[in-house]
Amino acid sequence: MTLSFAEYTTLSIADIQAGLNKRSFSACELMHAANDAIQLLDEGKVDAFLSTTPELALEAAKRVDAELTAGKTAGEIGLLAGVPLGLKDNMNLLGSRTTCGSRMLEQYESTYSATCVRKAQSAGALPIGKLNMDEFAFGSSTETSAYKMTHNPWDLERVPGGSSGGSAAAVAAGMLTVSLGSDTGGSIRQPASFCGVVGFKPSYGVVSRSGVVAFASSLDQVGPLGRSVADVAVVTDAICGRDPLDCTSQNIVPQFAQSALAGQREGIKGMRVGIIPAYLEAEGVAPEIVLALAKAVKHVESLGASLVEIELPHDSAALSAYYVIGPCEAFSNLSRFDSVRYGYRAGGVRNLEELYEQSRAGGFGVETTRRIMLGSYLLSSGVYNTYYYPAQQVRTLITEDYMRAFEQADVLLTPVSPRTAFRFGEISNPTAMHLSDIFTIPVNIAGNGALSLPVGLGEQSGLPVSIQIIGPQFKDANILRVAAALETCYDIPRVAPPASFRQPQAQTLSSLEGGAA
Amino acid sequence: MYVTKEDVRGIAAYVRIGLAEDEIDEMTRDLNSIIKSLEPITEYDLEGVEPTFHPIAGLANVMRDDVVESGFTQEEALANAPEAEDGQFKIATILGGGGGGQ
Numbered sequence: 001m002t003l004s005f006a007e008y009t010t011l012s013i014a015d016i017q018a019g020l021n022k023r024s025f026s027a028c029e030l031m032h033a034a035n036d037a038i039q040l041l042d043e044g045k046v047d048a049f050l051s052t053t054p055e056l057a058l059e060a061a062k063r064v065d066a067e068l069t070a071g072k073t074a075g076e077i078g079l080l081a082g083v084p085l086g087l088k089d090n091m092n093l094l095g096s097r098t099t100c101g102s103r104m105l106e107q108y109e110s111t112y113s114a115t116c117v118r119k120a121q122s123a124g125a126l127p128i129g130k131l132n133m134d135e136f137a138f139g140s141s142t143e144t145s146a147y148k149m150t151h152n153p154w155d156l157e158r159v160p161g162g163s164s165g166g167s168a169a170a171v172a173a174g175m176l177t178v179s180l181g182s183d184t185g186g187s188i189r190q191p192a193s194f195c196g197v198v199g200f201k202p203s204y205g206v207v208s209r210s211g212v213v214a215f216a217s218s219l220d221q222v223g224p225l226g227r228s229v230a231d232v233a234v235v236t237d238a239i240c241g242r243d244p245l246d247c248t249s250q251n252i253v254p255q256f257a258q259s260a261l262a263g264q265r266e267g268i269k270g271m272r273v274g275i276i277p278a279y280l281e282a283e284g285v286a287p288e289i290v291l292a293l294a295k296a297v298k299h300v301e302s303l304g305a306s307l308v309e310i311e312l313p314h315d316s317a318a319l320s321a322y323y324v325i326g327p328c329e330a331f332s333n334l335s336r337f338d339s340v341r342y343g344y345r346a347g348g349v350r351n352l353e354e355l356y357e358q359s360r361a362g363g364f365g366v367e368t369t370r371r372i373m374l375g376s377y378l379l380s381s382g383v384y385n386t387y388y389y390p391a392q393q394v395r396t397l398i399t400e401d402y403m404r405a406f407e408q409a410d411v412l413l414t415p416v417s418p419r420t421a422f423r424f425g426e427i428s429n430p431t432a433m434h435l436s437d438i439f440t441i442p443v444n445i446a447g448n449g450a451l452s453l454p455v456g457l458g459e460q461s462g463l464p465v466s467i468q469i470i471g472p473q474f475k476d477a478n479i480l481r482v483a484a485a486l487e488t489c490y491d492i493p494r495v496a497p498p499a500s501f502r503q504p505q506a507q508t509l510s511s512l513e514g515g516a517a
Numbered sequence: 518m519y520v521t522k523e524d525v526r527g528i529a530a531y532v533r534i535g536l537a538e539d540e541i542d543e544m545t546r547d548l549n550s551i552i553k554s555l556e557p558i559t560e561y562d563l564e565g566v567e568p569t570f571h572p573i574a575g576l577a578n579v580m581r582d583d584v585v586e587s588g589f590t591q592e593e594a595l596a597n598a599p600e601a602e603d604g605q606f607k608i609a610t611i612l613g614g615g616g617g618g619q
Contacts, residue, residue, distance in 0.1 A: 111593045204572045218571050247579045248571075320558040323551070331532065338533075340606050345599035355609040357535035369534055370547055376532045377520060377548065390558050392568035397561075399569055430547060431554045447572025473572075 009174030081124030104363030114211025131166030161191030186440025196464030208243030263484030269304030274409030331375025
């Protein structure tokens with residue numbers, strides 16, 4: 001049989017495993033269904049993909065089907081057998097182009113695969129393609145991509161969030177079952193929230209970053225996006241763990257799926273859920289976000305959890321600490337793009353100095369240039385002690401805040417983003433754009449894990465709203481347990497309704513809170 | 518004003534990004550606005566607070582035996598080079614104008 005689009009988009013990873021075992025469909029049929037969905041929805045509509053990898057997907061699907069024929073079950077083949085998977089385009093996949101959304105890497109062909117990608121492949125995943133992102137992950141809307149604008153499947157006139165915008169939009173549109181993203185200050189959680197999918201940033205050190213192009217090495221973490229808590233948990237099980245190629249990666253027992261299952265089956269009775277009253281009074285948080293969080297809090301109470309009010313006194317310092325630490329580390333990481341070993345090379349230069357200057361000017365977009373220059377300034381002598389050193393001291397205070405908070409609570413419940421998806425070009429001031437990450441950034445600063453869980457559509461905007469569940473460092477099991485339990489309280493469409501793919505209507509900025517989708 | 522146009526020219530030269538004069542103007546404006554937004558970091562009482570440069574505390578050094586392993590082949594290493602010759606990366610002349618310039 002062939003899979004219809006409607007059937008394909010409802011499949012969870014567990015459904016895929018069951019379907020393969022019952023021979024309801026083959027891995028090759030899953031791959032074709034993914035490709036058909038992309039044909040139908042991507043170009044000129046969602047525009048989530050920068051490239052597709054049909055040969056690699058076919059090869060992987062054939063391998064899974066051959067093993068099934070040889071008598072193996074899907075579970076024996078691997079946790080992700082036959083699962084259509086997309087990768088943020090900062091992840092190396094041998095046989096693909098890895099552009100980071102930048103002209104700098106327009107021609108870059110991966111000569112190896114990132115560890116997380118290799119692990120997903122050996123678990124049987126079908127690598128369907130590479131997904132759009134803000135250039136080198138610098139942004140919160142995917143608008144800084146050098147290649148294309150990715151559209152939010154819930155309203156094509158709006159951004160999908162960022163920087164993992166393509167990873168979120170492709171899953172929300174139903175083109176992929178799951179995807180991988182990376183999160184430095186909210187880049188998995190915020191787009192997941194804007195697109196109404198689940199996005200999980202595990203604690204720093206859970207997933208190896210080897211082969212993922214670095215932005216800020218003390219903050220970057222890889223994680224999955226999917227349509228259910230169970231699905232992102234399974235993907236995390238498949239990609240986590242110690243990797244000799246990333247010395248920050250930790251020995252992690254892959255029990256994420258088990259934790260999610262425990263949340264579904266046994267609930268969260270007796271768990272302590274922290275809420276942060278100051279967050280709800282923060283300036284610029286939309287009323288519909290406050291309302292959605294209040295409802296989620298009621299749900300966790302009705303599930304038997306107890307509520308604790310938490311203070312994070314140094315949280316307000318996180319944003320400025322992040323915009324010091326991030327650019328400083330990016331400045332250092334992006335010095336490797338010298339147009340000698342790889343990358344865009346300008347022609348007509350007279351010497352090596354001009355080769356560097358013209359190639360980097362031609363390869364990097366304006367936001368990237370801005371962050372590199374900012375980082376260089378902040379690390380310069382005389383300035384270092386004014387910003388960089390205090391930012392690292394602030395990191396200590398924020399980390400201590402979290403440690404104290406998690407003495408009183410097992411998880412924290414917060415907003416993901418102060419508002420729902422905005423329109424293209426609506427936020428053009430770089431510092432205003434930075435504010436869209438105020439609730440996600442502190443988590444990266446402290447190195448904890450957090451998950452973005454869809455909780456329905458906003459009362460005013462009609463667009464997806466999510467809440468964030470933050471856990472103690474390396475106790476990501478708490479997050480998945482609460483997320484899976486809370487998920488059962490909501491009946492939410494897993495993909496954007498096809499109606500939202502209609503031709504965009506002309507709407508004015510003043511109808512912002514008007515009701516789309 | 519945190520950085521002048523002259524400072525921005527100096528930073529651009531240091532990070533090896535060639536900017537045109539109008540780009541210097543715009544970047545000067547942007548950088549000043551961003552640096553201003555970072556002011557809160559200078560206002561905390563941080564006396565005696567130890568810095569945290571890395572989010573995982575108490576990590577032990579990772580050691581391994583010093584065994585030679587194969588990395589990239591020469592071919593793989595050169596696969597993405599914009600220009601290569603005789604198995605080596607090719608660059609522009611280091612000093613001077615290669616016959617055409619200063």
